[in-house]
Amino acid sequence: xxxxxxxxxxxxxxxxxxxxxxxxxxxxxxxxxxxxxxxxxxxxxxxxxxxxxxxxxxxxxxxxxxxxxxxxxxxxxxxxxxxxxxxxxxxxxxxxxxxxxxxxxxxxxxxxxxxxxxxxxxxxxxxxxxxxxxxxxxxxxxxxxxxxxxxxxxxxxxxxxxxxxxxxxxxxxxxxxxxxxxxxxxxxxxxxxxxxxxxxxxxxxxxxxxxxxxxxxxxxxxxxxxxxxxxxxxxxxxxxxxxxxxxxxxxxxxxxxxxxxxxxxxxxxxxxxxxxxxxxxxxxxxxxxxxxxxxxxxxxxxxxxxxxxxxxxxxxxxxxxxxxxxxxxxxxxxxxxxxxxxxxxxxxxxxxxxxxxxxxxxxxxxxx
Amino acid sequence: xxxxxxxxxxxxxxxxxxxxxxxxxxxxxxxxxxxxxxxxxxxxxxxxxxxxxxxxxxxxxxxxxxxxxxxxxxxxxxxxxxxxxxxxxxxxxxxxxxxxxxxxxxxxxxxxxxxxxxxxxxxxxxxxxxxxxxxxxxxxxxxxxxxxxxxxxxxxxxxxxxxxxxxxxxxxxxxxxxxxx
Numbered sequence: 001x002x003x004x005x006x007x008x009x010x011x012x013x014x015x016x017x018x019x020x021x022x023x024x025x026x027x028x029x030x031x032x033x034x035x036x037x038x039x040x041x042x043x044x045x046x047x048x049x050x051x052x053x054x055x056x057x058x059x060x061x062x063x064x065x066x067x068x069x070x071x072x073x074x075x076x077x078x079x080x081x082x083x084x085x086x087x088x089x090x091x092x093x094x095x096x097x098x099x100x101x102x103x104x105x106x107x108x109x110x111x112x113x114x115x116x117x118x119x120x121x122x123x124x125x126x127x128x129x130x131x132x133x134x135x136x137x138x139x140x141x142x143x144x145x146x147x148x149x150x151x152x153x154x155x156x157x158x159x160x161x162x163x164x165x166x167x168x169x170x171x172x173x174x175x176x177x178x179x180x181x182x183x184x185x186x187x188x189x190x191x192x193x194x195x196x197x198x199x200x201x202x203x204x205x206x207x208x209x210x211x212x213x214x215x216x217x218x219x220x221x222x223x224x225x226x227x228x229x230x231x232x233x234x235x236x237x238x239x240x241x242x243x244x245x246x247x248x249x250x251x252x253x254x255x256x257x258x259x260x261x262x263x264x265x266x267x268x269x270x271x272x273x274x275x276x277x278x279x280x281x282x283x284x285x286x287x288x289x290x291x292x293x294x295x296x297x298x299x300x301x302x303x304x305x306x307x308x309x310x311x312x313x314x315x316x317x318x319x320x321x322x323x324x325x326x327x328x329x330x331x332x333x334x335x336x337x338x339x340x341x342x343x344x345x346x347x348x349x350x351x352x353x354x355x356x357x358x359x360x361x362x363x364x365x366x367x368x
Numbered sequence: 369x370x371x372x373x374x375x376x377x378x379x380x381x382x383x384x385x386x387x388x389x390x391x392x393x394x395x396x397x398x399x400x401x402x403x404x405x406x407x408x409x410x411x412x413x414x415x416x417x418x419x420x421x422x423x424x425x426x427x428x429x430x431x432x433x434x435x436x437x438x439x440x441x442x443x444x445x446x447x448x449x450x451x452x453x454x455x456x457x458x459x460x461x462x463x464x465x466x467x468x469x470x471x472x473x474x475x476x477x478x479x480x481x482x483x484x485x486x487x488x489x490x491x492x493x494x495x496x497x498x499x500x501x502x503x504x505x506x507x508x509x510x511x512x513x514x515x516x517x518x519x520x521x522x523x524x525x526x527x528x529x530x531x532x533x534x535x536x537x538x539x540x541x542x543x544x545x546x547x548x549x
Binding site: 041055 | 377380381384388389390391392393394396397402405406409410413414417418426427428429431432435436439478481482485486489500503504505509510525528529532533535536539
């Protein structure tokens with residue numbers, strides 16, 4: 001993960017301070033039971049829960065634990081506890097009965113008999129009326145008290161029922177929240193898998209591109225190797241030809257009765273010089289010339305030899321031309337194998353050669 | 369916790385004595401009402417006594433478990449009250465501070481840890497500390513904090529991120545782990 005490390009992520013997860021993508025990632029790892037994530041969450045919880053340590057502790061009174069134990073022993077359920085009147089309440093102050101009203105001082109009685117009777121009758125009536133009023137008022141107060149108590153009991157039942165409904169709804173909401181969290185974890189996990197597959201496909205694509213590039217590079221290398229091989233084969237062919245030539249030259253030069261001839265340019269080609277080797281046993285000869293300009297267009301050089309008796313006509317060895325450097329190597333094998341060639345010469349002739357020399361001699365020489 | 373799972377009253381009492389002051393302080397801070405906080409404290413411990421299997425030692429220490437449950441319940445209760453809540457600073461002094469604990473070593477260690485965490489919190493920039501307080505102690509979502517402060521959501525998230533990371537780093541530097549059993 002980039003950015004914060006795993007424990008920081010868990011800390012921020014508890015504080016609901018994660019970005020959506022980070023939140024999904026954390027949920028996915030927790031849903032997968034990733035032990036590293038679980039441990040990081042545990043550590044983050046510890047830190048998170050240490051915040052209230054900064055508060056001054058508040059000692060509960062002894063009645064709190066006593067009330068708790070009474071409820072625990074009574075086996076009350078949680079819902080009952082929350083709905084029940086708080087059992088940790090401190091005893092409310094009780095209203096003490098009002099002190100009796102001070103007695104009214106007695107009025108001095110009159111000694112008059114009529115007054116006495118009248119006063120007694122009035123007092124009796126007043127007492128009777130007061131008694132009636134008192135009993136009526138008491139009866140009304142008791143009725144009202146009963147109604148109020150009934151209404152209060154009804155309200156308590158309603159509150160109790162409402163609290164139970166709220167608890168049930170709260171439990172349902174909690175269950176739905178857990179289901180949603182689980183679904184969220186599953187969806188997040190699937191999204192993560194899809195992302196991972198996408199990443200794998202992208203990796204494979206990149207790998208294919210690398211392979212294609214490599215193949216292209218190897219093809220280029222192969223082409224270069226093929227060219228190099230062709231060049232080396234050409235070089236080899238040249239070497240083989242030279243080797244054949246060298247073999248032929250060595251073979252010729254090793255002939256036991258080899259004859260050597262030195263040819264010199266005539267006035268027609270004063271810079272020309274040549275040398276000819278001839279094996280009378282095999283009839284093979286090799287003529288090398290330099291300093292002789294190539295023949296003009298429509299013309300050719302033709303080599304001749306004359307036997308030592310000088311009686312015969314010149315025998316044609318064949319036609320050739322020199323290269324731009326004025327050089328030529330000319331090899332031939334005679335059908336006849338004379339013991340001695342008296343003279344070797346080269347003349348300029350029409351292209352294709354002639355049966356007997358007609359043009360000027362450009363180079364000629366005899367045996368050494 | 370194993371003893372509590374076996375309904376050992378003495379162990380339950382020890383756990384209550386050990387953590388109730390912290391939890392009640394948290395409840396008072398969130399609810400700003402001691403009576404309500406005591407009710408929530410009662411619920412939390414009663415639930416632990418009746419359903420000790422809900423605690424998973426692999427997930428957290430007992431203190432962390434109790435703190436997180438107390439916080440969640442207090443915030444739920446706060447939201448259900450739907451009334452204006454007066455907030456108090458994070459470490460306002462309490463009139464009920466009573467250091468008379470049966471275990472003096474625990475009390476001393478708690479005070480030491482409290483001092484460390486206060487020191488680190490005091491070292492945070494005001495805006496970061498306030499954002500953490502609103503999130504942790506008042507249960508406000510980042511969106512609610514952004515709306516109440518009139519600042520962008522990203523700014524609020526950034527403050528909480530930076531504040532928490534800095535808090536963690538400094539507590540590590542000071543040698544205080546996130547929680548103790």
